[in-house]
Amino acid sequence: MMQGIHHNFDQQQAPAFFARGPSPLARLAFFTALSLALMATDSRLQYLANVRENLITLLHPLQVIANTPSQVYRSTSEYFSTHHYLLNENERLKKQALKQDIALQRLNLLALENANLRNLLQANKTLVETSTLGEIMHVGRDPFTKKIVVNRGENHNIVTGAAVVDATGVIGQVTRTYPSSSEVTLITDKSLAIPVQIERNGLRAIAFGHGRDNTLDLPYLPANVDIRRGDKLVTSGIDGVYPAGLAVATVSEMRTTPDSPFARIVCIPTGGIENHRQVLLVSIPHTESETNDGNANSEKNKLSSAVKSSTGNPIPANNPSANPVQDQSKKTNQGIVEKNPQKPLPNNQSNPHAPE
Amino acid sequence: MRLSKLKSIYLSLLVAFVCLLFPWSGLALTLRPDFMLLVIIFWLLRAPNQCSVGTAWFMGLWVDLATGGIFGQYALAYTVTTFFAVIYQRRLVLFNSTQQLVYVFSLLFMSQLILLILKVFSGKEFLGWSYFLPSITGVLVWQIAVTFGLNTGRHSRGQ
Numbered sequence: 001m002m003q004g005i006h007h008n009f010d011q012q013q014a015p016a017f018f019a020r021g022p023s024p025l026a027r028l029a030f031f032t033a034l035s036l037a038l039m040a041t042d043s044r045l046q047y048l049a050n051v052r053e054n055l056i057t058l059l060h061p062l063q064v065i066a067n068t069p070s071q072v073y074r075s076t077s078e079y080f081s082t083h084h085y086l087l088n089e090n091e092r093l094k095k096q097a098l099k100q101d102i103a104l105q106r107l108n109l110l111a112l113e114n115a116n117l118r119n120l121l122q123a124n125k126t127l128v129e130t131s132t133l134g135e136i137m138h139v140g141r142d143p144f145t146k147k148i149v150v151n152r153g154e155n156h157n158i159v160t161g162a163a164v165v166d167a168t169g170v171i172g173q174v175t176r177t178y179p180s181s182s183e184v185t186l187i188t189d190k191s192l193a194i195p196v197q198i199e200r201n202g203l204r205a206i207a208f209g210h211g212r213d214n215t216l217d218l219p220y221l222p223a224n225v226d227i228r229r230g231d232k233l234v235t236s237g238i239d240g241v242y243p244a245g246l247a248v249a250t251v252s253e254m255r256t257t258p259d260s261p262f263a264r265i266v267c268i269p270t271g272g273i274e275n276h277r278q279v280l281l282v283s284i285p286h287t288e289s290e291t292n293d294g295n296a297n298s299e300k301n302k303l304s305s306a307v308k309s310s311t312g313n314p315i316p317a318n319n320p321s322a323n324p325v326q327d328q329s330k331k332t333n334q335g336i337v338e339k340n341p342q343k344p345l346p347n348n349q350s351n352p353h354a355p356e
Numbered sequence: 357m358r359l360s361k362l363k364s365i366y367l368s369l370l371v372a373f374v375c376l377l378f379p380w381s382g383l384a385l386t387l388r389p390d391f392m393l394l395v396i397i398f399w400l401l402r403a404p405n406q407c408s409v410g411t412a413w414f415m416g417l418w419v420d421l422a423t424g425g426i427f428g429q430y431a432l433a434y435t436v437t438t439f440f441a442v443i444y445q446r447r448l449v450l451f452n453s454t455q456q457l458v459y460v461f462s463l464l465f466m467s468q469l470i471l472l473i474l475k476v477f478s479g480k481e482f483l484g485w486s487y488f489l490p491s492i493t494g495v496l497v498w499q500i501a502v503t504f505g506l507n508t509g510r511h512s513r514g515q
Contacts, residue, residue: 024443027439031413032436039428039429042428052421065374065377066374070378141376141380141424143483144481145425
């Protein structure tokens, strides 16, 4: 019997109550050091971007599973939506389509006219951009940042920096891409700045996200600046990232205090950041051609036409003659034009202010 | 027996992780309890040999990945929190349910506080007191689970 007990003890080595491995303090020190090292690496160096991408890819099936219940709920509620509601919506959409058709016809005309005028002035061609429709998968989980995750990623040619717009205005910018999804930082995030222009007087400024409530700030503008309540802000396009003329925000508050040389301007974003499911991801605009120097010019032209043929949706360049471009690139340009004779700005539906 | 327990630990952690991945938004996002930390605390009380500081750190990394923040923030918050859970584990098991509830609340609050400090250091802004609401909802979830018969280790002394 004694032997039996001994045997038991040998097998277990120590009673389970005491078998705890390294002390909690040692573990704490080890894992804290590890976390701190990770934080430093991730925030200062770029080594972990790849790791993150791969892990997110691993996580994607889980994400799909987690999204299933809400999707099932949505599709069933859509299925059971009332006849009346659908009729109303249909009516509304038809009216909207009619209005936009008219605006679109005028836009085509203006785009042609604009191209001609630019040609006469020998100015640079307008910027072109392509766009992809995406759906919001979920809102960012970190309460400290304003982010959304969209179901389009590197596999759909989305690159970081692409502007994200919905039917009413700019909502953000792609800041991280994964193979089949991408992370969009909203314009209300504290770390995002967007170059804007006051629609009324063309004044340029930079709008910063406020971070806490869904507003934007226009800091560093003098107290006597010509901005009023209700002024509309549109993207200025001088950054070369956002297409020009997209609605961004409306000024809701303009206050000056005697002790500060700067005005305090608060704006409310136009885009329904929390309302829509579908968003448009607009690629970074690139010029059709440059006018001044011939050599660098033809290089760029080739490049841009190559990009266009790979991504589709070019803009009409019905006057490739203003500058001394090489024959070859001219041909490619025209070829593309013939394929898509009527395609002004790809994002024209989302953007009533586009023509300038 | 040990193997099946290990399995249920990982399964419950996976379920907690999927809960985190649900498309929360709006008010639900502000109220969302930290399921992952709740499950980790539960297993720390029930099975301190299988689930420990290392497990918490590892799961924290996955939460970091899911939230898209800097790697190591949740991991550090979970590590420190579970350390305090582990050193008081034997006493916690002897607590009655109210005391245990208070302790769980302070653990949840602590993890949020650590996370807040880390986020503020990395340039974020304090979001107002509603930031701490998940601690309260977390304790509610804990109480609901206990009411529905989840054994949080109080009666497992005899094992």
